[in-house]
Amino acid sequence: MPKRGKNYKDSLKLFDKRLLFDVNDAFGLVLQTAKAKFDESVEVHIKLGVDSRHADQQVRGAIVLPHGTGKTKRVLVFAKGEKAKEAEAAGAEFVGAEDMATKIQTENWFDFDVVVATPDMMGVVGKLGKILGPKGLMPNPKSGTVTMDVTRALEEIKAGKVEYRLDKTNIIHTAIGKASFGPEKLTDNFKALLEAVIKAKPSAAKGQYLKSVTIASSMGPGVKINPIKISG
Numbered sequence: 001m002p003k004r005g006k007n008y009k010d011s012l013k014l015f016d017k018r019l020l021f022d023v024n025d026a027f028g029l030v031l032q033t034a035k036a037k038f039d040e041s042v043e044v045h046i047k048l049g050v051d052s053r054h055a056d057q058q059v060r061g062a063i064v065l066p067h068g069t070g071k072t073k074r075v076l077v078f079a080k081g082e083k084a085k086e087a088e089a090a091g092a093e094f095v096g097a098e099d100m101a102t103k104i105q106t107e108n109w110f111d112f113d114v115v116v117a118t119p120d121m122m123g124v125v126g127k128l129g130k131i132l133g134p135k136g137l138m139p140n141p142k143s144g145t146v147t148m149d150v151t152r153a154l155e156e157i158k159a160g161k162v163e164y165r166l167d168k169t170n171i172i173h174t175a176i177g178k179a180s181f182g183p184e185k186l187t188d189n190f191k192a193l194l195e196a197v198i199k200a201k202p203s204a205a206k207g208q209y210l211k212s213v214t215i216a217s218s219m220g221p222g223v224k225i226n227p228i229k230i231s232g
Contacts, residue, residue, distance in 0.1 A: 020226035027183045033220035034179035040217040041175045042186055047211040052166040056204040060165040062143040063196040067185040068160025070178035078117040078125050090154040116145045116153045179217055
């Protein structure tokens with residue numbers, strides 16, 4: 001268990017961690033507990049009533065948040081020819097093909113946050129699966145990162161597109177902005193994400209879908225939101 005600092009312990013005195021809050025009160029508490037000297041990220045953790053071991057219960061997708069994430073994302077695009085030129089014109093930080101794959105494999109290079117690939121490049125990118133996969137960087141058609149429309153993909157990423165996917169414990173972890181956004185913008189982003197996750201509910205999912213919803217700043221304690229009030 002990591003050792004917690006004074007700010008974290010002081011924040012815990014503000015509320016009972018066992019309680020469930022409505023959305024407005026929860027964001028108020030999270031912003032009260034964001035006491036670090038830097039602009040903390042605000043994250044959402046959603047536990048779902050599904051089993052990610054089954055293909056028909058996977059939950060994965062992407063959404064452009066109304067107010068972005070507050071973070072500038074560096075994009076690597078795997079493309080050739082005209083599509084490579086298109087990616088460069090659309091603002092990709094890095095564009096290449098086999099040369100980029102080799103750089104990742106031989107130099108352990110990861111100066112990027114998102115990977116986009118045209119479908120014809122997936123033979124090259126597929127060989128990086130064991131490297132990119134564990135870092136959540138593998139392009140995927142469901143998240144719009146395997147596409148011929150690289151301009152649109154880049155526009156969405158730069159505008160604040162976030163991916164959401166289950167981890168092995170059936171929890172989605174997604175940043176929805178910075179503490180400096182204030183409660184209204186964070187709430188808008190939160191509601192947009194929740195709506196997307198609810199729409200993505202697999203037909204094979206039985207029982208309560210939203211098991212728990214927790215929000216927290218980077219350095220603050222988690223604040224639990226009542227999932228019944230937001231399940232729609």
